Amino acid sequence: MRDRRGMALWAVFGAIAVVSSVLVLRRPDWDRLSDLHIYYGAVRHLHAGHPLYDYVAENSGPFTYPPFAALVLSPVALLPEGVVQLGWLALTCAAVAAIAVAVGGALALARQRRPVAVAAIACALLVSAPAQSNLRFGQVSVFIVLLALVDAMGLTPARYRGVLVGVAAAVKLTPLLFVVFFLFSRRYRDAGRAVAAFAACAAVGAAVLPADSWTFWTGTFLNTSRVGNLASLGNQSVHGMLLRAGVDGASFPLLWAALVAVICGVALLRARQMALGGEPAHAAVLVGCATVAA
Structure with missing residues (x-):
């Protein structure tokens, strides 16, 4: 009975994902996955040999993340934007499901009740405002949340804990607060690995994109007006x-x-x-x- 309820809830999750994605794709071109459009345009702009932070999309949005983020996003420029949009929507829904699995697995629930709880959490997350915002705008935030959450919860192998937080922070700076959390929680090695991973990713960005790295770290990241x-x-x-x-x-x-x-x-x-x-x-x-x- 519980297996059936879990499967039914996952079917509901799939229906929500499909309906939400269709509604996003039916929006006007100028208002469809606007953040993703900025990522896509900025990476293509970069591949054409132009400075990364000189790019401004048609919706007046510039690229606001560190140079390492542009390297991570580089593969999207190899595909037509329509294909990227479909893939991004699918990956966003998958990331929401993965967050639900991580959170549900950590709850003190009986084993037989856990599948139903995980599916219910996934549905609740997908209809929430943050998840719907990520779907509508094509934001990178849901992937940052997944990386930081899994790492901070201790779901990664002990010898690598902290690395995902460092990588996530190298793409978007906000997860750096988790480094302080590691220190407060006496997870000193995790804090060290997070800082090392962050520095290593920033170094890769500086090695591949030295001019853009200089531009970002000497002032662009403090210019909050670029965010909108x-x-x-x-x-x-x-x-x-x-x-x-x-x-x-x-x-x-x-x-x-x-x-x-x-x-x-x-x-x-x-x-x-x-x-x-x-x-x-x-x-x-x-x-x-x-x-x-x-």
């Missing part, structure tokens, strides 16, 4: 909240820094308690939420 309208409702960070509340001027950086310090401090201390208490999955999710908020 930070006051939009899509930005659920403290920064976006303060902008929407009308906070501006000289007090803004200090207030933002104070709130971020409180959020990250409380989250890291609580995550440390969870991790040392045998709840690594809960701790990893909490740190992930803190990175989004901060």
